[in-house]
Amino acid sequence: MQKIVRRTIAAAAWIIIWQLVAMIIHNKILLAGPIDTVAALVSLSKTPSFWGSVWQTTGRILLGFFLGSVIGIILAYIAHEKSWVEDFLRPLVSALKSVPVASFVILLLIWFGSSNISIIICAMVVFPILYLNTLEGLKSTDVKLLEMAKVFRMPGGRRLRYIYLPQLSPFFKSAFKLAIGMSFKSGIAAEVIGQPLNTIGNGLYLSKIYLETADLFAWTIVVVLISFVCEKIITKVIDIL
The missing domain is CATH 1.20.5 (Single alpha-helices involved in coiled-coils or other helix-helix interfaces)
Known part of the structure; x- marks a missing residue:
């Protein structure tokens, strides 16, 4: 309390x-002050396009987050088992960590257009975070526990539940907290540049065009709230596991 x-x-x-x-x-x-921002948020929330933009952007970002997480975790496990895979992926992971999001956005706009650009960008941003944290967690797993599991022929599912998950839990928690925030940052940035219709990024861009600073802050608050709720849900799920 x-x-x-x-x-x-x-x-x-x-x-x-x-x-x-x-x-x-x-x-x-x-x-714009907080009073004007709240008034703008209330005004925006009364329009159907506002909720459509929120659902579209949130759905695409979470889909990209999920894809990047799954790919990162799977490839981290493979890299842990096969050292040559880790060596092969190292340049790609370094590039994804270092290259600015704007560079990827422009390139992807040329290749795929703007409709699903936030999905791809979020996956690309999340992948190295989950990959590196999962790989580090797997490398730090107690070797003696794994040897014991092998001696007693512990099934793969029980080995995952009672050995790997407890070891990976703190790595997952920090990785997912960072990744969900980065997903919304990069996803919204991609929408602002690519301008797909009926998205939060489009709403932010229109606020800038029409000099509606209160609307700009209102959209920003929406993004922060959605990111906060998603982070809390993911953290609770990891705690349950």
Whole structure:
């Protein structure tokens, strides 16, 4: 309860500071305050296009997140078992970690168009995060436990449940927390550049075109809330496993 109170006070303090700065600047184009932002959010939420954009963007980003996670985990297991696979994938993983998202977005726009670009970008961003964390977790697994499982002929499913998952759990938790935030950042950025219709990225771009700073902040709050909820759900699932 004390932690909740402290966090609530901190959040309220920043909101008050935000409102005071907005009042001092007194220019809604340069900086819209929290009151104007909430009003814009309420106004946007009354339109069908708002909810369509939220569902489309969220669905595509989560699909890309899922694909990148599955591919990263599977390839990490293969790389752990076959060292030549790890060596083969190392340049690709390094490139995906280092190359700016904008470069990939422009290239993918040329190849595939804008409709599903956020799915591909999210998968590309998530893959190296899950791959590297899973590989590190597998390498840190207690060798003695694996030898014991081999001696007692423990089935693969029980070995996964009682040896690998406990070892991988902290790696998965940190990886998924980072990956879900990066998914929304990169996915929205891809939409802003690619401009697929009825998406959050398109809404952000239109806010910039029409100098609607309150709408810009409102869309941003929506992204932060969706990312926060998804992170909490994923963390709870990992804790249950």
